Amino acid sequence: MTKYKINHRRNLSIYFISALLIWLITLLYGQQSDGVKSQVHTINGKKYIALTEFAKNQSVRTEFYEHNNKMVLRFPSKKTVVSAYCSFVRIEEKNFQLPYPVLYDGSEFFIAAAAFSNLLNIENISDAVMDPTNSIVISTAPKYNLHNIRVNKKSNGSQISIRKSATFKNEELAVSFSRGGWLNLTIPGGKPDSIGVIESHLSDPVVRVRTMNTGVSCQLSFLLRYQIEDYELKQTKDEIQINLRTDISDNAKKIREMRNRWMMNTIVIDAGHGGKDGGCIGVTKLLEKTVTLDIAKRLGKLIEKDMGVKVVYTRDEDVFIPLWKRTKIANEANGKVFISIHANSTPRITNARGYETYLLRPGRTEDAIEVATRENAVISLEENVPDFSGYSDENLILATMAQSSFMKESEYLASVIQEQLTKLVPSKDRGVKQAGFHVLVGASMPNVLVEVGFLSNRQECANLGKASYRRKITQAIFNALVIFKDKYESPIIDSN
Ligand SMILES: [Zn+2]
Structure with a gap:
């Protein structure tokens, strides 16, 4: 009887702990609602994440260097380099040691799952958690909300569109002009994918783009080929748009015509x-x-x-x-x-x-x-x-x-x-x-x-x-x- 009671009590507490665990997981999953799932692969009893697959899920660009079997993951402003058969990962200027080396099967890189998830968190690249069964890693999209830039010609000027994945308060967006022909857009809460932004295809009148991120706010600066007369700032669901009204060069063209x-x-x-x-x-x-x-x-x-x-x-x-x-x-x-x-x-x-x-x-x-x-x-x-x-x-x-x-x-x-x-x-x-x-x-x-x-x-x-x-x-x-x-x-x- 006593034994049974103890067992019963133990069963109850297991049940209670399980319920608590499920509740915690639900809570965690809830917070990770925009997270993506990447499968954990077990190879020789060790847990790995397949990197190409993971990068694809996360919409992170990758580069593969065949001559030295290196793979580069272009996380927002954090370049991450992984080498085959090596137990070090390089994130920007820092090296991190993994508990076991990266595997490479000729087409895919496999990296220590728990350690890599941990690194993503530590380096503030993405929120990543392994599920309790160690079979998947759930990670949020890389932590940026400003992705890239397009410049379009309009009938009365040009338009700079910044693709975004967050809503910003219109009244908090600010445009300023600084010496040398820069137009600056300040976006409180903006997290630019610096690489995506800088590598955007630019056209007149935007000559160069630079990003500055303070963590709280970010500034995108556009070097314009010529002075603009007027601008209008707009926000759509997916874009912040700056309409630049007839610049002087356009005027000059009009004048000639x-x-x-x-x-x-x-x-x-x-x-x-x-x-x-x-x-x-x-x-x-x-x-x-x-x-x-x-x-x-x-x-x-x-x-x-x-x-x-x-x-x-x-x-x-x-x-x-x-x-x-x-x-x-x-x-x-x-x-x-x-x-x-x-x-x-x-x-x-x-x-x-x-x-x-x-x-x-x-x-x-x-x-x-x-x-x-x-x-x-x-x-x-x-x-x-x-x-x-x-x-x-x-x-x-x-x-x-x-x-x-x-x-x-x-x-x-x-x-x-x-x-x-x-x-x-x-x-x-x-x-x-x-x-x-x-x-x-x-x-x-x-x-x-x-x-x-x-x-x-x-x-x-x-x-x-x-x-x-x-x-x-x-x-x-x-x-x-x-x-x-x-x-x-x-x-x-x-x-x-
Ligand atoms: Zn008057």
Whole structure:
């Protein structure tokens, strides 16, 4: 009886321990849900993993060197070298001894199962466990979630796609630019397969890629052949995508094409300000946005009616359009001329009056900077805008390189506008000026910004409030466009 009881108790505890073991295994397997199973081979009573099979299961690339019977496993950033009949494994710069040598049967390498699983864990390559029956090794995919890179040409630029196997928070992804033309993408939680990334097939504009991994975060850096104008970061299920908008080289190509066959068939009219951005406030409380929209619409109607040229408005109602979007609209409409209409204000000098036309060009005068600062102040009203703060001096020069190709045309248009305004509008000719207006940045076509008059001047503000006065301004700009069209729209265009 006693014996039976003891046996019974022992049976119970065995049952209990087994249940606990099963529960533990289930728990372990649960955590290894994305694990792959590799069979354990028993050879002469010893347990081995077949390496080629294991690598295939893990999607790890392998290389075989016949002359010295070595096999290389390309784990993410950890190159592992195994030699036939040798009991050492080399992982990067470190050697590890196995309890028994690697076997090689002419096609497959067999490595000590428990020791190798252990090494994968120690070296933080993969989580690997042998099942309790020692018949399989379960291992997670190599610990990286960023795999390789593709560069695709798009109609308006290029796209860098990074293949991934994890979801990252969009708001945590960050793009920055550093000296020498590098675009850096920071991915918190990103674990790049450095070898896969570096060996990705690259194409223009990406010249080189490098990876930096801090363990917490990683940075992928792309050396770009040329400056880009704008980018957009997106995440799909399998990819992080960086869309690079029309780079300068593409612009240069476009410019050449346009020079060859330049037809003024689309004019983009940009009514300054709008919506929550009223622009300057006149002495009579007349808002700049109202004046600019009225002139823009009058001009557009006149062009369509009397010139037969398509008109694209950046806005045709009282809405807020961020500055960057205005040139985007212009470029996407394939505009051939871009005219931005504004009205001036100098609260300090109340008798200042007249019209002036601006060009965007590096090397600005003091007055022009003041106007540019005011007109650009609207950027603070924009939400989620690309950062323009870097657009100064040399960056501005780069950003305007495409435009300087149209400098001669822009200058000519500006001078003709001033000339025509002087003929028709009874106010002061303040001349052609230069300034860094953001609205003009990126418009790859001849472009000018007209300040039609001073709302801070009592008389001029009253005039700008009159439809007849605005009609005169409109007619003058229209006449200038006709003269411009006649000069430049010809089969042979002087490219000097
Ligand atoms: Zn303005």
